[in-house]
Amino acid sequence: MPGEIESEVLLLGGTANRGRVVRVGDTVRRPQRASSPATHALLRHLADVGFPGAPRFLGVDEQGREVLSYVAGTAITPPYPAWALTDAALVSVAHLLRDYHRAVSTFDPTSLPWPPSPPAPFAGELVSHNDVNLDNVVFRDGRAVALIDFDLASPGCRVWDVACAVRLWAPLRPDRFIDDSRRGRALARLRLFADGYGLPGADRERLVTAVRQNHEWSYDIVGTAAANGHAGFADYWTGGTRERAERTRQWYLDSGDRLRTALL
Template identity: 35%
Template sequence: MERITRADDRVHRPAGPWTPTVHRLLAHLHEQGFVAAPEPIEHGDTLETVSFVPGVAGEYPWTEDVASEAALVTSARLLRQFHDAAATYPLDASRDCWSQAERTPVETIVHGDFAPYNCVYDGIQAVGLIDFDTAHPGPRVWDVASAVYRFAPFTTGAVEGMTAPALEDRLARAAEFCRAYDLDARSRSVLAETMTASLVAMVTTMETEAAAGNPKFVSDLAHGHADLYRADVAYLEQHADAIAAAVA
């Protein structure tokens, strides 16, 4: 399991082969004026150090602030600001190493796991974005789809401390996120299918890593995470037309 520690204004995290590339991305974001991401400090073969982003992460159960419409809107705007800054990252195939495969069309560097638990809040305001290990080149809608799935939320499972919202409320939150992000029409038209594709990819990764003996993913499978994501895929497919109409 990952072990993340904090010492004053620094965070120490396990490093991977992709960490040098992620640090170049973080440096680029700050050069572009996107200061909501951690600043890269140093990295080695097994450990990286980045700056601490002050605030409260949107972990479950959500606080009233994190569950608010204002938090959803500011999170969507934060994602747009990140994408705009990351779009100018100078890709270099000879040195870049990402933990995820590139997805086409490449429009920016996507975060890869944009969700409330990777956003940092000051009350109802999203002020930070953390954990860039899954960043990789790809289309903006890949992140927006992941975000809408998490923020609506469209999960069929019980979320600790939360009452499952009605479908109408989920659709309204999905539409509001897309409006706040200012997602283009083409991306809106494929949002529902991109959500299902991202969940299928997540299950595939989980099962592949578990088969290879990765203890985190072995634990995830044992706790039924893959079964939940499959149920969510079925739910999204059942309501795909309603989702498409809501976000159009």
């Protein structure tokens, strides 16, 4: 009926904004942050250049929440469906990330209030997404079609985003922490992602260091938020995550040569 108020539907996934992101019709409403003006400028640029793989920024609602277009499809949340862990799905994420980097390469990020950038030398090339987690990629018909949740996007680089994505999607961690069909295939999937993205040879050497530093950078964000009283991150951090993070970091240090060989 005309004038009828559409109901809010809670969207699952994510940690930072858990319980605070809702769907209203064909839009998504999310809390704003100090860096929201930068994110909105980025999303406007992606729309202007015709990149279809990101939500559109539509404005701010009467409650002060940012309003984004709803991206139809499936974001990958536990329990992970088998099709999302296939090599074909992995390669489609690599293709989507490559296309995003092409679209964002003409965006000028200067004079905008970004969140902290990745560490040197992985900052300043372009605005990287910085959080290509499974629940931040939308699939349709088994293929990755869009990135969502640009809250951590900031001036970074291509190799940093590849490191973030392949670390989580391969995944790159000890087999004891992999309990699905990807177990035992981390190195093969690392190579598959790099090849699918088209990562140049010089960047493959940098990728091994970027993976370890991305792991440390990401868990520093988690640990800091938990220490500052963020309930979602505190629950995540105290549920065995701290031990897994440290053991995985040591695995990166011990497995550097194996990772490099897999990328040759």
